[in-house]
Amino acid sequence: MRSEHKSIFDGVIVCFLLVLLTACDGFQVSDNGDLDGMWHLVEVDSLANQTTADFTYCGIYWSVQSDLLALDDKLERYESCLLRFIGSDGQLRVFDPYVNNRDEGDIPIADVAKLSPFGINAIEEVFEIESLSRKKMILKSQSLRLRFKKY
Secondary structure (H helix, E strand, O other), rough: OHHHHHHHHHHHHHHHHHHHHHHHHHHHOOOOOOHHHEEEEEEEEEOOEEEEEEEOOOOEEEEEEEEEEEEEEEOOOOOEEEEEEEEEEOOEEEEEEEEEEEEEEEEOOOOOOOHHHOOOOOOOOOEEEEEOOOOEEEOOOOEEEEEEEEO
């Protein structure tokens, strides 16, 4: 009798594991490496006039997950934005920006002024990845160098 109960129990466990594995089939795993996560913009260098601005207390964050970049102002002065990105060959290309508006649907951005508070100065912009580790990231565009710390 015990072996019969053990067989039933083993069968239930196998079925449970199969259901669990099937449920995770749509789960996406990013291969962004150290780029994934929430990044706090702490410093911005102007390449044109060699000046540096401390952004530590400005509340600007970039969040990277899968192929989506979310731009947030924790002080709520600027609207949150969403962009697509591709990171490869030492570059980060950001494109296809939207205002993050979950209530009415995301709104395409045509005016780069919505992105500039976050350090992005073109609707489609390419950054050179000067440095990237688990804790720090430095990106350089044609006009700016952005320094981030992982939050």
